Amino acid sequence: MDMNCLCLKINLFYNLQYDYPMNTIELITIGDEILIGQIVDTNSAWMAQELNREGFQVVQITSIPDVREQLIEAFTNALKRADAILVTGGIGPTKDDITKQTLCEFFGTELVFNEEMYQNVLRQIAGRTGLMNELNRRQAYVPACCTPIVNEVGTAPVTWYERAGKILVSMPGVPKEMEQVMKNEILPRLKAHFHTPSLVHRTIIVKDYPESQLAVKLEEWENALPPFIKLAYLPQVGYIRLRLTGKNEDKKLLSETIEEEVGKLREILGAAIVATEDIAPEVLISRILKEAGLTLSVAESCTGGNIAHLLTLHPGSSLFFKGGVVAYSNEVKQHVLGVNPNDIENYGAVSREVVEQMAQGVRKVLKTDIAVATSGIAGPDGGTPEKPVGTVWIAASNSEKTISRKFQFGNFRERNIEKATFAAIFLAKELVEK
Amino acid sequence: MDMNCLCLKINLFYNLQYDYPMNTIELITIGDEILIGQIVDTNSAWMAQELNREGFQVVQITSIPDVREQLIEAFTNALKRADAILVTGGIGPTKDDITKQTLCEFFGTELVFNEEMYQNVLRQIAGRTGLMNELNRRQAYVPACCTPIVNEVGTAPVTWYERAGKILVSMPGVPKEMEQVMKNEILPRLKAHFHTPSLVHRTIIVKDYPESQLAVKLEEWENALPPFIKLAYLPQVGYIRLRLTGKNEDKKLLSETIEEEVGKLREILGAAIVATEDIAPEVLISRILKEAGLTLSVAESCTGGNIAHLLTLHPGSSLFFKGGVVAYSNEVKQHVLGVNPNDIENYGAVSREVVEQMAQGVRKVLKTDIAVATSGIAGPDGGTPEKPVGTVWIAASNSEKTISRKFQFGNFRERNIEKATFAAIFLAKELVEK
Numbered sequence: 001m002d003m004n005c006l007c008l009k010i011n012l013f014y015n016l017q018y019d020y021p022m023n024t025i026e027l028i029t030i031g032d033e034i035l036i037g038q039i040v041d042t043n044s045a046w047m048a049q050e051l052n053r054e055g056f057q058v059v060q061i062t063s064i065p066d067v068r069e070q071l072i073e074a075f076t077n078a079l080k081r082a083d084a085i086l087v088t089g090g091i092g093p094t095k096d097d098i099t100k101q102t103l104c105e106f107f108g109t110e111l112v113f114n115e116e117m118y119q120n121v122l123r124q125i126a127g128r129t130g131l132m133n134e135l136n137r138r139q140a141y142v143p144a145c146c147t148p149i150v151n152e153v154g155t156a157p158v159t160w161y162e163r164a165g166k167i168l169v170s171m172p173g174v175p176k177e178m179e180q181v182m183k184n185e186i187l188p189r190l191k192a193h194f195h196t197p198s199l200v201h202r203t204i205i206v207k208d209y210p211e212s213q214l215a216v217k218l219e220e221w222e223n224a225l226p227p228f229i230k231l232a233y234l235p236q237v238g239y240i241r242l243r244l245t246g247k248n249e250d251k252k253l254l255s256e257t258i259e260e261e262v263g264k265l266r267e268i269l270g271a272a273i274v275a276t277e278d279i280a281p282e283v284l285i286s287r288i289l290k291e292a293g294l295t296l297s298v299a300e301s302c303t304g305g306n307i308a309h310l311l312t313l314h315p316g317s318s319l320f321f322k323g324g325v326v327a328y329s330n331e332v333k334q335h336v337l338g339v340n341p342n343d344i345e346n347y348g349a350v351s352r353e354v355v356e357q358m359a360q361g362v363r364k365v366l367k368t369d370i371a372v373a374t375s376g377i378a379g380p381d382g383g384t385p386e387k388p389v390g391t392v393w394i395a396a397s398n399s400e401k402t403i404s405r406k407f408q409f410g411n412f413r414e415r416n417i418e419k420a421t422f423a424a425i426f427l428a429k430e431l432v433e434k
Numbered sequence: 435m436d437m438n439c440l441c442l443k444i445n446l447f448y449n450l451q452y453d454y455p456m457n458t459i460e461l462i463t464i465g466d467e468i469l470i471g472q473i474v475d476t477n478s479a480w481m482a483q484e485l486n487r488e489g490f491q492v493v494q495i496t497s498i499p500d501v502r503e504q505l506i507e508a509f510t511n512a513l514k515r516a517d518a519i520l521v522t523g524g525i526g527p528t529k530d531d532i533t534k535q536t537l538c539e540f541f542g543t544e545l546v547f548n549e550e551m552y553q554n555v556l557r558q559i560a561g562r563t564g565l566m567n568e569l570n571r572r573q574a575y576v577p578a579c580c581t582p583i584v585n586e587v588g589t590a591p592v593t594w595y596e597r598a599g600k601i602l603v604s605m606p607g608v609p610k611e612m613e614q615v616m617k618n619e620i621l622p623r624l625k626a627h628f629h630t631p632s633l634v635h636r637t638i639i640v641k642d643y644p645e646s647q648l649a650v651k652l653e654e655w656e657n658a659l660p661p662f663i664k665l666a667y668l669p670q671v672g673y674i675r676l677r678l679t680g681k682n683e684d685k686k687l688l689s690e691t692i693e694e695e696v697g698k699l700r701e702i703l704g705a706a707i708v709a710t711e712d713i714a715p716e717v718l719i720s721r722i723l724k725e726a727g728l729t730l731s732v733a734e735s736c737t738g739g740n741i742a743h744l745l746t747l748h749p750g751s752s753l754f755f756k757g758g759v760v761a762y763s764n765e766v767k768q769h770v771l772g773v774n775p776n777d778i779e780n781y782g783a784v785s786r787e788v789v790e791q792m793a794q795g796v797r798k799v800l801k802t803d804i805a806v807a808t809s810g811i812a813g814p815d816g817g818t819p820e821k822p823v824g825t826v827w828i829a830a831s832n833s834e835k836t837i838s839r840k841f842q843f844g845n846f847r848e849r850n851i852e853k854a855t856f857a858a859i860f861l862a863k864e865l866v867e868k
Binding site: 034037042046050052057060062063070185275308316317324325326332336365366367378413417 | 469472474482483498504739752759761762769799801814847848
């Protein structure tokens with residue numbers, strides 16, 4: 001791996017060695033879409049993250065096509081290695097989906113009609129065009145030896161198999177169906193079956209630190225953590241999620257200790273801590289603004305609309321977000337936001353003077369309580385020796401004051417846009433809380 | 435799988451059965467990041483897509499941790515099934531990266547110092563902080579039996595093994611390193627080794643059709659395709675990529691036939707064809723505007739900044755894109771874009787009247803040649819019986835005329851935002867070409 005990730009990797013590697021045995025899981029995805037590169041396997045990443053948080057260890061992920069021999073081989077090998085196998089996909093009603101049939105063969109059983117599954121198929125297709133046909137009716141058949149589980153958001157039944165203490169589960173591959181089934185049915189059943197320790201998690205959102213520097217800063221504190229508390233680094237572009245995981249029978253001691261450690265982290269990291277809960281920064285600022293009854297507008301140059309886009313991806317954003325101006329050209333900065341052309345001339349568009357006037361300008365034009373603005377060089381072109389690619393000025397403004405800060409990000413356009421977006425959100429938060 | 439995807443699946447399933455033998459490939463990713471769900475395996479999707487286009491068939495994708503036994507087992511099983519194995523990750527200089535060592539063991543050989551690899555390590559670390567240390571020096575050692583290949587953008591060497599006509603390649607897991615190595619080194623060598631047929635691809639970008647309807651519309655034409663031309667549906671959110679793949683020794687006949695089939699498609703689909711090359715819509719509109727010397731601005735309500743974001747993700751967008759107004763609230767529509775408040779009152783914000791005034795308004799305020807505007811109900815809230823969630827009005831305007839169109843997308847906020855974004859880009863293209 002790249003040397004830049006070294007520190008991170010070491011941290012993950014050591015920190016995820018929990019001091020209790022972890023039950024092992026394998027994930028198998030069935031279908032051609034992943035193998036021809038048509039879709040990215042986000043299901044496995046989602047499942048691995050959820051399972052990891054519940055104290056399971058994913059030891060292998062396998063993607064195979066709808067081919068009988070490959071299914072049998074994959075099931076056989078996985079059951080040798082792991083305690084449980086979670087299979088997604090390949091259970092639609094069409095002929096090419098052969099997973100249910102192959103599971104019958106694998107477990108030496110046959111398909112039987114199941115009234116509960118049939119009723120679910122009826123419920124699911126009620127709202128759709130196309131009536132119950134033979135293809136849909138087939139969905140009500142399940143292998144005789146399994147425990148069938150109702151899929152609340154689709155027609156394909158979920159099936160659960162046990163053999164010699166090991167588990168195999170077959171689930172739909174449609175992400176929203178899989179996620180619903182995993183959360184409501186499979187994770188609780190797996191935890192009960194394997195008597196997994198109940199873990200307590202606490203996530204801390206940290207800004208302003210690259211992961212390698214954060215690891216150095218936290219080394220001493222981390223080494224002094226009690227043995228029943230583990231730390232994981234979960235870096236995002238623009239911020240880092242630190243996750244404390246605790247396991248202890250004494251729940252009171254556990255919650256007190258985690259609180260204490262979060263307190264120590266606050267002392268070490270100070271204002272770099274954005275939140276002590278697992279929340280996306282744009283959702284956090286939305287909540288803060290809604291609770292305070294404040295409206296927001298944005299003036300975006302280098303972020304090109306990404307702040308507005310991120311805020312409006314979430315429902316309910318119209319309660320605090322009135323809009324923004326993407327001021328990509330200097331004319332727009334002058335004519336729409338009222339930035340002084342002499343300041344653009346003298347200091348350049350990427351400067352404290354200009355970005356502060358952008359924030360003040362959009363706040364006045366859009367009549368909001370607060371505003372943030374960005375101006376920077378996203379790259380790959382436009383850098384100079386004084387202002388290399390990755391230089392970004394960010395300002396936040398309300399009726400009383402305007403604060404601004406300069407950032408030096410990296411060489412990659414997309415990452416610079418994303419980092420500047422989160423830096424702007426963090427500066428808005430800082431302004432509101434001042 | 436979901437019934438909605440049925441048509442697509444059937445199409446893919448049948449169409450990808452080429453009439454020549456395809457060499458089989460397995461992908462193996464090594465490292466903990468994917469197994470703990472920290473990252474999504476985008477490498478495999480990228481590789482699968484590239485390999486598929488070159489006429490290879492990916493038959494399995496496996497993710498395993500840095501564990502010796504699992505590596506040996508995965509290599510052994512994969513070499514039984516496939517003609518070539520592409521391994522990514524696990525070749526960094528740290529102790530937990532054991533792939534190189536394990537490959538030595540697997541092929542019964544030992545690590546030897548390689549001067550060419552050493553010179554590359556020196557070149558790669560030249561620009562970085564941290565001098566040559568023991569960890570970096572280790573990168574210059576490669577298994578004696580392999581063909582080492584220089585990694586032009588990183589320190590980890592690429593190694594190529596042959597055994598009984600089969601191939602195993604070990605590559606870095608860092609995406610930009612893997613992609614560079616795949617394109618410049620591995621794909622050409624694989625094609626030469628396996629004498630793969632040289633394929634000709636032609637991609638057609640189609641708007642306005644859900645894939646199931648498109649499949650019905652094209653059924654007759656598709657069935658009449660000459661046997662040496664195959665069709666694949668590659669649906670995106672907002673448009674569909676149709677890919678024609680041809681294989682014939684007679685290059686002249688092949689190129690003429692593909693041209694002829696594209697001509698037939700034009701007759702069947704008319705204006706729904708956006709492009710007859712593989713190009714992202716936002717890159718296409720950028721090129722069209724730059725070539726015509728026209729400037730663009732956007733007024734976004736329901737898309738919330740996503741059009742501006744998508745256009746500015748690509749370098750060079752400042753050559754035609756002057757900026758935009760995210761008019762999330764009605765006040766911004768009125769006060770910044772000059773929309774008549776009576777029209778908002780009478781027709782609603784999601785209406786032809788309002789969206790056309792938004793487009794005209796932003797064009798005047800930002801002084802651009804053309805402008806596009808969106809106003810719709812992204813969901814999940816805000817729908818009414820007359821204007822349910824997914825209703826979106828889009829307008830495009832220049833100094834001579836304003837055109838607008840109403841769309842009915844679906845129930846999912848994110849997908850509605852994305853579909854509206856591409857619909858706006860397509861409408862801008864239509865206006866410029868009128």
